[in-house]
Amino acid sequence: MIATPILAMHPTDWLSLFGHYLYLSALSVGGAITMAPEMHRYLVVQQHWLSDAQFTSSIAIAQAAPGPNILFVALLGWNIGLNTGSIAVALFGLCITMTGILIPSSTMCYLAARWGHQNRDLRAVRAFKQGMGPIVISLLGATGWILASAHNNPAKDWRMWLLTAATALLIWRGKIHLLWLLAAGALLGWFGIV
Amino acid sequence: MQPLPQTPTDRRQPKSLADLFIAFSVLALQGFGGVAVVAQHELVERTRWMTNEEFVEEWAVAQIMPGPNIVNMSIMIGARSFGVPGALAALAGMLSIPLVLVLLLALVYSRYASHPDVVGAMRGMGAVVAGMIFAMGLKLSSTMKTNPLGIPLCIALGVACFIGTVLLRWPLLYVLLGLGTVSCLLTYRRIKP
Numbered sequence: 001m002i003a004t005p006i007l008a009m010h011p012t013d014w015l016s017l018f019g020h021y022l023y024l025s026a027l028s029v030g031g032a033i034t035m036a037p038e039m040h041r042y043l044v045v046q047q048h049w050l051s052d053a054q055f056t057s058s059i060a061i062a063q064a065a066p067g068p069n070i071l072f073v074a075l076l077g078w079n080i081g082l083n084t085g086s087i088a089v090a091l092f093g094l095c096i097t098m099t100g101i102l103i104p105s106s107t108m109c110y111l112a113a114r115w116g117h118q119n120r121d122l123r124a125v126r127a128f129k130q131g132m133g134p135i136v137i138s139l140l141g142a143t144g145w146i147l148a149s150a151h152n153n154p155a156k157d158w159r160m161w162l163l164t165a166a167t168a169l170l171i172w173r174g175k176i177h178l179l180w181l182l183a184a185g186a187l188l189g190w191f192g193i194v
Numbered sequence: 195m196q197p198l199p200q201t202p203t204d205r206r207q208p209k210s211l212a213d214l215f216i217a218f219s220v221l222a223l224q225g226f227g228g229v230a231v232v233a234q235h236e237l238v239e240r241t242r243w244m245t246n247e248e249f250v251e252e253w254a255v256a257q258i259m260p261g262p263n264i265v266n267m268s269i270m271i272g273a274r275s276f277g278v279p280g281a282l283a284a285l286a287g288m289l290s291i292p293l294v295l296v297l298l299l300a301l302v303y304s305r306y307a308s309h310p311d312v313v314g315a316m317r318g319m320g321a322v323v324a325g326m327i328f329a330m331g332l333k334l335s336s337t338m339k340t341n342p343l344g345i346p347l348c349i350a351l352g353v354a355c356f357i358g359t360v361l362l363r364w365p366l367l368y369v370l371l372g373l374g375t376v377s378c379l380l381t382y383r384r385i386k387p
Contacts (some may be wrong), residue, residue, distance in 0.1 A: 029367050031262040055305060064316060065299045067222045067292020068229050070262045075300055098293075102285075105261025105377055106269055110281055113252075113260055123385060131381030132254030133341050135374050138352035139257070139366075140331035141358040143230075148324035160321045167325025171334045175359040178235060181322050182226055189318020190311045 004051045007083045014096055015051075017080070022074070023101025026108070032070045032101055033059075043076060054079045073101045144168075159194045206242045208275050211283040217241050218268050218287030223295075226319055229264040229288070234330050243271060246337045258370060264288065342384045343377070351377050 020042055026034045036059065045051045050058075058079060064070035074094045082092030119125050148164045161187060170176050188194045208214045212225050221236040222229055244252065256266035264286060272284030306312050338348040355373050358364045 026260055027253045028260045028262075029258070029370070033262075034366065049230035053196055058300075061273075061300050061303050062296055064226070065292060065296045066224065066226050067296065068225065068264050068288060070265060071289070071293055071296045075296060078297065078300070098289075102261070102265070105259065106265065106281075106285065109256070109259040109261055109266040110268050110273055113255060113273060113301050116255060117274065123382060126385055127382035128378050129251035129254055130342055130385070131378035132258070133338060133376055134343065134348040134351040135333050135355050135370065135377055136250055136257060137334050137338070138255050138355035139359065139369075140230075140327055140334070141352070142356050144324045144327035145330065145356075145360050147320060153231070160317070163318065163321040164325040164328065167322045168328035168332065178224055178232055178326060181326070182319055185318035185320075185322030185329065187224075187318070188316040189314040189316065189321075192314055194314075194318050194321060 025101045025104040214283040215287035
């Protein structure tokens with residue numbers, strides 16, 4: 001394993017990091033996570049600003065914590081700053097990557113939503129919004145499927161699927177709060193039942 | 195910038211910027227493994243800022259634009275009531291408290307990452323999150339009853355999309371551009387000008 005790099009980041013390095021995230025943001029259809037392979041290529045392979053382990057754990061931690069998955073981008077910036085040896089620089093790195101990934105996509109979304117709202121009676125706008133309905137719902141099913149099948153343990157997999165199916169039924173037909181189900185899932189996993 | 199014009203409906207509105215900030219913080223803090231799961235529950239069922247039909251329509255826009263769906267969604271809802279300040283308040287709610295938690299988690303992570311009970315708990319929560327996403331799809335599928343495409347065509351397009359993404363592993367962009375275009379053109383032909 002390659003050791004954690006020790007960095008001396010120059011202003012031009014920060015600027016190219018910022019520029020790279022502006023560029024990734026504008027392309028990130030389907031969310032920032034679709035750009036993770038490109039971030040890995042740039043940050044780990046090309047620039048050597050992060051170790052492989054730092055990159056992977058940034059994604060895992062963001063998935064484990066509550067909140068949008070995009071926060072893994074904040075952790076990547078944080079870790080780059082931390083590799084220079086200072087918490088202050090880590091905070092600065094976090095701001096660089098987060099503003100970079102947010103500004104272009106948010107601006108585009110704001111303008112598109114405003115245009116769509118002002119022209120909501122146009123036949124084309126209605127056709128787009130209603131026509132995408134079946135695709136959007138199907139993509140939710142696909143996401144659920146991919147998450148539920150992300151295990152490689154045939155002996156235990158049926159129990160995971162059972163838990164997934166039970167959760168889906170309870171939420172679809174019942175009134176139970178989501179957090180209780182998450183806690184139940186964590187307990188079942190902690191004690192090795194699923 | 196002026197707030198966006200409103201359509202008269204009986205759904206509720208966010209009362210203030212603080213209301214937006216708090217609602218999106220509450221939403222974000224429930225989202226383990228992604229926030230999309232709880233978005234429908236919070237925005238449609240709890241705050242009633244949108245109907246299921248509006249949720250599906252706005253989600254389509256959030257999906258097709260670059261950036262995370264849920265971040266885009268928060269911007270769109272904030273902007274709908276309070277313009278740019280609303281968008282920023284909703285975005286701040288979505289990101290600020292979770293960001294602090296993620297940093298705290300990163301600081302303790304190295305000590306417990308390989309603990310088998312923790313790994314197991316994460317597995318269990320992952321299975322629950324998958325179930326939540328299925329449930330959200332099931333709830334929203336009721337909006338297809340009023341879709342101009344009709345139920346059989348909706349099912350056909352949905353199945354094609356599922357096969358493309360899950361079995362054939364097409365990139366999301368191709369699915370959205372390909373099947374999305376077909377679906378929108380069919381809808382365009384069916385709704386009155």
